[in-house]
Amino acid sequence: MVRQLDVCGADGVPSREQLAKLKTLGMILNETLRLYPPAVATVRRAKADVELGGYLRIPRDTELLIPIMAVHHDARLWGPDAAQFNPARFAGGVARAARHPAAFIPFGLGARMCIGQNLAILEAKLTVAVILHRFEFRLSARYVHAPTVLMLLHPQYGAPIVFRPRSSSQPTCEKMNPLTSS
Numbered sequence: 001m002v003r004q005l006d007v008c009g010a011d012g013v014p015s016r017e018q019l020a021k022l023k024t025l026g027m028i029l030n031e032t033l034r035l036y037p038p039a040v041a042t043v044r045r046a047k048a049d050v051e052l053g054g055y056l057r058i059p060r061d062t063e064l065l066i067p068i069m070a071v072h073h074d075a076r077l078w079g080p081d082a083a084q085f086n087p088a089r090f091a092g093g094v095a096r097a098a099r100h101p102a103a104f105i106p107f108g109l110g111a112r113m114c115i116g117q118n119l120a121i122l123e124a125k126l127t128v129a130v131i132l133h134r135f136e137f138r139l140s141a142r143y144v145h146a147p148t149v150l151m152l153l154h155p156q157y158g159a160p161i162v163f164r165p166r167s168s169s170q171p172t173c174e175k176m177n178p179l180t181s182s
């Protein structure tokens with residue numbers, strides 16, 4: 001059961017402990033994007049003949065599929081627990097989470113990487129914080145784990161979640177709540 005994430009004190013300023021909770025939330029989101037990247041692959045076309053790593057010659061105009069999902073699940077990069085949900089692997093930052101600094105690529109890489117990356121992460125953090133401010137929740141017993149791809153990765157049978165309103169005696173976070181602050 002997910003219970004609580006107060007992200008600000010009574011004065012609206014996050015404490016050290018609350019900042020630590022936000023960092024943990026970022027790690028959880030990263031680990032979710034690692035195991036279940038919504039964009040499972042991206043494509044690049046070589047503008048010129050190029051040699052990769054000294055052993056692979058790629059002729060101009062070749063299209064390359066970059067398998068984001070496979071890179072994120074590669075045990076050579078992520079270690080023997082690559083298939084496990086372990087947000088702690090991001091404790092030292094994204095670049096140190098795997099054996100290669102560019103192993104985590106849910107938003108792509110380089111000049112054409114996702115332009116909405118920061119917005120997407122901010123939205124996700126705010127959404128979780130606002131939900132946790134008002135509800136406790138847990139996965140429904142009806143949930144079936146069946147990630148599948150239809151353009152994007154998504155749960156084939158949905159992700160039913162059971163919400164329970166939190167008691168009103170909990171501390172409030174009005175100043176950081178974009179839905180209620182003026």
Ligand code: HEM
Nearest residue numbers: 038039042043106107108109112113114115116117119120
């Ligand atoms: C979790 C949310 C999102 C994920 C996982 C995601 C993922 C991606 C990926 C993998 C690419 C291709 C990057 C590459 O080939 O290197 C991409 C491109 C792009 N994304 Fe996102 N994206 C997300 C949210 C958003 C949002 C919120 C916006 C806009 C507000 C956005 C706008 C774009 C645009 C415009 C491109 C094309 C960039 C270019 O070609 O220069 N994305 N995204």
